[in-house]
Amino acid sequence: MQVTTMTFTVEPCSQDTVLVRIGKALDFRNAADFKSTCQTQVRSGARNFILDFSETGILDSTGLGSIFSLYRQVSPIEGQVVFAAVSRPVQVVVQLTRTYKVFRQFPSVEAAKESLV
Amino acid sequence: MESVKHRFRDLATAVDEARDAIDATLSSWTGEVVADTVELAKLVAHEWIANLVRHASFSGRAPDITLDVWTEGPIIRCVVEDNSSGFDLEAELDLARRELGRAPERGMGLIMVHEFTSDLVYEHLNVTHHRASWSISAEDNPHLDLQV
Numbered sequence: 001m002q003v004t005t006m007t008f009t010v011e012p013c014s015q016d017t018v019l020v021r022i023g024k025a026l027d028f029r030n031a032a033d034f035k036s037t038c039q040t041q042v043r044s045g046a047r048n049f050i051l052d053f054s055e056t057g058i059l060d061s062t063g064l065g066s067i068f069s070l071y072r073q074v075s076p077i078e079g080q081v082v083f084a085a086v087s088r089p090v091q092v093v094v095q096l097t098r099t100y101k102v103f104r105q106f107p108s109v110e111a112a113k114e115s116l117v
Numbered sequence: 118m119e120s121v122k123h124r125f126r127d128l129a130t131a132v133d134e135a136r137d138a139i140d141a142t143l144s145s146w147t148g149e150v151v152a153d154t155v156e157l158a159k160l161v162a163h164e165w166i167a168n169l170v171r172h173a174s175f176s177g178r179a180p181d182i183t184l185d186v187w188t189e190g191p192i193i194r195c196v197v198e199d200n201s202s203g204f205d206l207e208a209e210l211d212l213a214r215r216e217l218g219r220a221p222e223r224g225m226g227l228i229m230v231h232e233f234t235s236d237l238v239y240e241h242l243n244v245t246h247h248r249a250s251w252s253i254s255a256e257d258n259p260h261l262d263l264q265v
Contacts, residue, residue, distance in 0.1 A: 027132075027163070027167070028167050028170075028171060057136075058136070058163065060160065060163055060164060060167060060226070061164060061223075061225035061226040061229055062167070062223065062226070064225065065221060065222035065223050065225060066222070068221060068222055068265065069222050071265070088152065088153070088156060089156050089159070089160075092153050092156040092157055092160065093160065095153075095260070096157070096160075096229070096233060096259060096260055096261060097229075097260070097261050097262075097263050098260055098261070098262055098263065099263065099265065101265070102265040
């Protein structure tokens with residue numbers, strides 16, 4: 001069952017893996033909503049997060065910080081945060097901040113699901 | 118390329134308008150490298166204007182932000198002027214660097230502006246007029262190593 005918050009759609013993929021569709025932007029305007037969305041999923045048992053960036057035109061420092069926050073929550077419980085279908089604007093941020101060293105990237109949501117589920 | 122000036126008066130839409138303005142102004146640039154450089158220019162403008170939106174004091178004045186953007190060969194030049202009360206950029210950068218821990222949740226915006234640009238200058242023209250200018254080159258390879 002999909003759950004749609006103000007900006008983010010969450011789809012369960014397995015017992016402990018969820019897909020979060022980021023949509024057009026993850027930035028200072030909705031990062032708090034993203035954090036809240038993910039915290040709810042972690043409390044419900046999710047520890048692996050696939051972030052779908054296929055439609056994302058904006059990822060700023062605050063958005064990236066909210067992803068780091070999620071990473072800090074799930075990594076102690078051996079969870080993962082992975083990026084799927086990364087758009088050019090997001091890829092620029094990933095390259096600039098070298099965060100590809102931490103967050104695996106997959107060319108598609110399906111490829112990410114195959115790896116994690 | 119002659120500079121093109123854009124004006125934003127609505128803080129709720131300023132970052133989006135700035136990104137659109139850069140896209141429109143630089144639409145004649147083509148090529149793989151310059152596409153990423155345009156994205157970087159949009160990111161930096163976003164971070165600077167987001168900082169204004171989130172933290173600037175306009176002391177009851179109607180916000181007035183302008184963005185000039187143009188190219189000189191492989192370089193994008195940007196100037197953002199605003200009528201806020203201004204801030205101490207060096208002090209804020211120092212604070213942000215000191216507080217930048219592992220997997221940082223906040224404080225990266227101004228650091229990104231500083232690290233991803235060259236010739237960053239922030240001037241207080243008067244109490245209610247401030248100007249930031251910077252350059253971004255398609256030939257540079259900036260990065261920010263974050264401890265995660």
